[in-house]
Structure formats: C-alpha cells, structure tokens
Amino acid sequence: MAIQLKYTGRDVDDGSMSIEDMIPALQGFSSAYGKISNLDELQVKHKLRVVGVKKGSFDILLEVVGDIVDAVNKNKEITGLAISSTLIGSVIIKKIIGVISITKHTKNQSFETKVVGDKNIVQVFNTDKVSLEVPYEIFELFQSKLLQQDIAKIAKPLEEGRIDSTEIVVEDEGGHFGESITLEEKPYFEIETKIVTKTDLTELTGSFLSLYKKTNNGYFALNDGTRVSYHLAGKNPENLWPLFIHKGAVKVKCVVQIDENLKPALLEIYEVSPLQNRLFIETSEKN
Numbered sequence: 001m002a003i004q005l006k007y008t009g010r011d012v013d014d015g016s017m018s019i020e021d022m023i024p025a026l027q028g029f030s031s032a033y034g035k036i037s038n039l040d041e042l043q044v045k046h047k048l049r050v051v052g053v054k055k056g057s058f059d060i061l062l063e064v065v066g067d068i069v070d071a072v073n074k075n076k077e078i079t080g081l082a083i084s085s086t087l088i089g090s091v092i093i094k095k096i097i098g099v100i101s102i103t104k105h106t107k108n109q110s111f112e113t114k115v116v117g118d119k120n121i122v123q124v125f126n127t128d129k130v131s132l133e134v135p136y137e138i139f140e141l142f143q144s145k146l147l148q149q150d151i152a153k154i155a156k157p158l159e160e161g162r163i164d165s166t167e168i169v170v171e172d173e174g175g176h177f178g179e180s181i182t183l184e185e186k187p188y189f190e191i192e193t194k195i196v197t198k199t200d201l202t203e204l205t206g207s208f209l210s211l212y213k214k215t216n217n218g219y220f221a222l223n224d225g226t227r228v229s230y231h232l233a234g235k236n237p238e239n240l241w242p243l244f245i246h247k248g249a250v251k252v253k254c255v256v257q258i259d260e261n262l263k264p265a266l267l268e269i270y271e272v273s274p275l276q277n278r279l280f281i282e283t284s285e286k287n
Contacts, residue, residue, distance in 0.1 A: 005060040009163035012058035021157035028153025098138035230267040243272040
C-alpha cells in the first residue's frame with residue numbers, strides 16, 4: 001500500500017519542501033495514524049519515507065510495515081481470519097480521511113445529525129442543509145476531536161502564494177482513494193491559540209518569510225528556525241513594507257505573544273532594521 005501526503009504550490013514546484021513545513025506535517029500525520037491504531041488496540045509499526053517525486057508538487061511517501069500483521073493474526077484462531085497489513089492500513093487512513101471530510105462539510109459551524117439504521121450510518125447536515133453520510137465510528141472520532149491538532153498540523157503549511165493545497169492519496173489492492181485540503185478550507189481546521197502572556201517591547205533577529213499586505217500579516221523565521229506568525233503594528237505599517245524585500249537577517253522590535261506551551265505565537269512588530277546590508281536605510285514605525 002502506498003500512502004502519499006502531497007503538497008502543491010509555488011514553494012514546492014521544484015519537488016522540495018522546507019523542513020519547517022515538512023516536519024510538523026509528518027508529525028501530525030504520524031500522530032493521527034498512531035492514535036487510531038491505539039484505539040483499535042493494534043501494535044502498529046510504520047516507516048516513513050520522504051521523496052520529492054515530480055516537479056510541481058512535493059510528495060511524502062509513507063509505508064506500513066512489520067508487526068501490524070502479527071498483532072492481528074495472533075487472534076486468527078478466534079476470528080477465523082488473518083488480516084493483511086494493507087487492509088488494516090487502509091482502514092486507519094480512511095478514518096483520518098473521514099474526519100477531514102466531515103470537517104470540510106461542517107465548515108467549523110453548527111450541524112445537525114440523524115442516525116440511519118442500527119447506528120451504522122450518520123447523516124450530517126451542515127448549515128446549508130446539505131447531508132453527508134458517514135460511518136458512525138468515524139462520526140464519533142470527529143466529535144471526540146482526537147485528531148483535531150494532528151490534522152491542523154497537516155494543513156498548517158498551506159499559505160497564500162506559497163502552498164495551495166495538500167492531499168492524502170492511498171493506493172491499495174482495491175484501487176485508490178483520498179481527500180484534499182485547499183488553502184480556502186484551511187480555516188476549518190485551525191485551532192485557536194490560547195495566549196497566556198506577552199513580553200514587553202523586545203528585540204529579536206531573524207528573516208521575513210512572507211507578507212500579506214491586505215492584513216499586514218505573515219511569517220517570520222527566528223534564528224533557531226522557528227516559524228512564527230507576525231503582524232506589522234503601529235499607525236502606518238506600510239512604512240515597513242520595503243524591509244520585507246531584504247533577503248538577509250533583520251532585527252525587529254516587537255511584543256511577543258506567548259501561548260499555553262510557553263512558545264512564541266505572534267510577533268507584534270513595530271520597528272525593523274537590516275543587520276548586514278548597509279545599502280538599506282533603517283525604517284521604523286513609531287507609535
């Protein structure tokens with residue numbers, strides 16, 4: 001069985017992907033897979049292989065190997081059936097895909113449900129009164145929010161002008177199946193960050209990764225490689241736009257919002273100055 005976690009967009013056109021984007025996505029997928037296998041009481045080992053397979057996308061190829069068969073086949077005297085690793089792997093991925101499908105269908109809004117038959121199928125009605133039929137166990141998994149953070153990590157690399165979509169594609173003996181998340185659908189999967197404190201005005205160094213001028217938001221890479229969201233604050237944030245084109249390191253004066261994990265969640269940037277290129281004139285925005 002071949003499992004692909006595929007990303008498309010300008011930043012991955014050459015078949016490569018930044019480590020800052022790739023690692024959280026892999027962690028999210030691996031965590032979701034492991035949680036479901038634990039729920040089903042399977043001792044599953046999976047091996048991850050990462051390959052850029054073609055120009056125009058970045059594909060992460062995953063393989064399910066090893067003890068997954070033995071864990072199930074130990075009980076074949078009771079069940080009378082030996083289940084293959086491919087079959088079990090497909091079932092696990094279908095559950096992840098099912099949760100993604102329901103999340104896209106409900107759009108992070110209220111919904112109504114109706115159980116069909118003997119609790120085998122659930123009809124999920126979104127705010128547009130459109131119905132989606134899903135297995136009851138997958139709906140329960142969606143409601144539990146067990147995979148919410150993991151799927152959010154898979155969707156996290158999506159960003160305007162960089163990465164447009166991600167897709168999970170599985171090929172097994174029965175054919176292929178999958179599900180995608182587009183940039184427009186990313187907000188359905190985002191988890192609100194809980195801010196617990198913020199710093200006084202402080203100085204940090206790093207480099208700009210992106211800038212969305214309509215909102216004055218983007219991503220900033222700290223010196224340790226951490227990617228943090230930022231907002232250009234102050235009365236005239238457009239005065240700071242010229243510093244975005246500086247390709248070297250910059251120094252920013254900012255207020256850092258800290259999340260519940262005591263990690264930087266957002267930089268409120270007030271001043272920017274390049275560190276190495278003297279051809280740039282320091283530009284600052286005063287309150």
